[in-house]
Structure formats: structure tokens, C-alpha cells
Amino acid sequence: MSTRSRKEDDLMRIHVPGVITSRSPLGQNLATAITAGLNIDIEEEALDWQIDHHEAKLSHDESNMIVSVADSVAPGLLPHRLVLTTDLPVGVGLGGSNAATLAGIMLADQLADLHLSETQIIETALGYEPFPAALHAALHGGMQTYDPRTERLERQAVQALQWVIYTPDQFVEASVPSHYTEQNVNAADYARFTKALAKADDNYLRNHLPLEPLRTQVTPEYFPQAEMVNRAVIQCGGYGCFVAGNGPALVCLAPIRSTRFVELLKHSLSAGQLLVTDVDTTGATIS
Structure with a gap:
């Protein structure tokens, strides 16, 4: 995960890629990050949460998954206006909820100055999403494999296709x-x-x-x-x-x-x- 420090009144963008997994029990431990993903621009403070976007299936208020995850990670966050843009189709199996979960945790980390490590981000995300390989792929990129027997995670090389x-x-x-x-x-x-x-x-x-x-x-x-x-x-x-x-x-x-x-x-x-x-x-x- 690539980050930069946040300064007061500094606009910031969070980007999380989508993830491809295979649905079989073996394949859920094999995940690949893709260039399609979601972006969250953190705008000005607001009286209530406002998420601007053009996705018919997503809400615009605090019930939006990104905000609800952020608020559960850091209760009492000061509401902001957020701008959500995405080229990731919703609800088709491309890791949208996986991306939204990580975006919510990263949003809470920035707004509440939690200074979460990557390990802490993954541990927190596993409370919402069940597959370590998918979370690691979205956070670190590339293809990730996870062995549930040894709990070993490994990044795999992928040639151009x-x-x-x-x-x-x-x-x-x-x-x-x-x-x-x-x-x-x-x-x-x-x-x-x-x-x-x-x-x-x-x-x-x-x-x-x-x-x-x-x-x-x-x-x-x-x-x-x-x-x-x-x-x-x-x-x-x-x-x-x-x-x-x-x-x-x-x-x-x-x-x-x-x-x-x-x-x-x-x-x-x-x-x-x-x-x-x-x-x-x-x-x-x-x-």
C-alpha cells in the first residue's frame, strides 16, 4: 500500500483495486488485483455524511458501506463530503465489497489519525471479509495465494496477458x-x-x-x-x-x-x- 501523510485541510484520494477470485474452495485462496477499482476523494467537513457518485445501487449517506465500515472502526468520525468514482461494476463478483471494506478502514485511519499498520488493516478487514488472499491482493497488488493449512501468504508473478x-x-x-x-x-x-x-x-x-x-x-x-x-x-x-x-x-x-x-x-x-x-x-x- 502506498501512502502519503495527511495535512489539515489537505484533499486526499483513496484508491483500492478490484479483485478477481475463483469461486471454488481452493480458488478463494487465489486472488488477483485488477486495474479497475474505486476512488474516494475526501472533501470538506459536513453536518452529515454525503457521498457523491453516479452508482444507482449505492447509497449516498452514512448507510454507504464505506462510511459504515469507517464509523465502526473509529466511532464518532466527523462527517465529510466524499466523492466516489469507480470503473468497477457493482455486484458482479469483482471484489466490490472487498474494496469498499478496505476503503472504509483507510478512510477511518486518515480521518482519525489511527496510524494503522498494513497488518492491522488486514486484521481489521478480516472482521468484514473472509478471504485473506483477496484482501492482500487489493492492499498490495498482484496475484496472492493463501494456504489455510499453514496460513502462509505468497505473492505470485504474472506475465503479461x-x-x-x-x-x-x-x-x-x-x-x-x-x-x-x-x-x-x-x-x-x-x-x-x-x-x-x-x-x-x-x-x-x-x-x-x-x-x-x-x-x-x-x-x-x-x-x-x-x-x-x-x-x-x-x-x-x-x-x-x-x-x-x-x-x-x-x-x-x-x-x-x-x-x-x-x-x-x-x-x-x-x-x-x-x-x-x-x-x-x-x-x-x-x-
Whole structure:
């Protein structure tokens, strides 16, 4: 996390990236920060909390998750006007609540002069969000893996690939199953996957993405659409796609050399939205 000291009456911006995770129990311990994220500009003091933004699903007052987290971390904070800007789609599985939690803790840290260490920020955030890898990825950037048996966290290298997020225009009631009926991968599979990303191993990614069949990742109602996107990704020169978090966003990967991949994919898909992103190697910042 990159920070600078805050002076009185000094305007400040908090940035927290979104995070991609795989939804399987193994994959929840594998998280990658992306360049899409949220920004909070701390403006002037106010009588009540006011959060200016253009997101229909988010509140503008103290019930906003960022403010509620901040107030629980440092009760009695002096209200401010905040300006929220984001290119992170809300509620699609890209770590929005993870980012909002960290932004709230960092907001409390700045306004109450708590001087929290990065370890304290993570420990506090685990009271709201359950996955250490996702929190560390958002705070530090890059790809983070977490071994729950040893509680060991490790940052993984990631070579340049094209990362494109697909979100449907209309969501099915449930895009992912409430639980998995079968496990098709193990820890060794994920180890090979992270090594393939580290080397941009074209042969491995071409033959093993997604690690788990889409049919087991999504509900029967969402599968036809998800499979259509996956086929389009492959036809346009990509490797394939997998569900991000609790969905319905699909993460589409392609090699750098497929220079027309995004253009071709846009023409191939008649519905849905595409967000071109990349791995965020910096993590959360205060500027």
C-alpha cells in the first residue's frame, strides 16, 4: 500500500483495486488485483455524511458501506463530503465489497489519525471479509495465494496477458450454484495454473482454461450464456474464461500477441458489456 501523510485541510484520494477470485474452495485462496477499482476523494467537513457518485445501487449517506465500515472502526468520525468514482461494476463478483471494506478502514485511519499498520488493516478487514488472499491482493497488488493449512501468504508473478471482463446485460436470478457437487481440481492443479500465469505458458493455458468446466461453475440457467462467451473467446484467439467470485462476471484471458482479440470479441458478442483491465501491481494507494 502506498501512502502519503495527511495535512489539515489537505484533499486526499483513496484508491483500492478490484479483485478477481475463483469461486471454488481452493480458488478463494487465489486472488488477483485488477486495474479497475474505486476512488474516494475526501472533501470538506459536513453536518452529515454525503457521498457523491453516479452508482444507482449505492447509497449516498452514512448507510454507504464505506462510511459504515469507517464509523465502526473509529466511532464518532466527523462527517465529510466524499466523492466516489469507480470503473468497477457493482455486484458482479469483482471484489466490490472487498474494496469498499478496505476503503472504509483507510478512510477511518486518515480521518482519525489511527496510524494503522498494513497488518492491522488486514486484521481489521478480516472482521468484514473472509478471504485473506483477496484482501492482500487489493492492499498490495498482484496475484496472492493463501494456504489455510499453514496460513502462509505468497505473492505470485504474472506475465503479461490480456484480461477482459464480461458482464451480462440481464442477470439470471442465480448465476452460480449455492455449493459445488463435485470437485474437479486439486491444489496441484492450482499450483500448475499459477506457474502457467507466471510464464504466460501458451500451451498450458490453451488446454487447461478454465480449470473447472463452466458447467460446474455456473447454474444451469446461466450455462448457455457463459458457454457462448467461452466459445467466442476461444474463436477470437483467447484461452477461455472462468467465473469471477460469485459471478456473474466472466474473466476472459488471451495472449498479448492476439492483437485484435478485444475488437473481435466485441463484434462476436451481441449482448453484454466488456471491461478491458489488467493486473494491478501496486495495490491500494493514498495520494
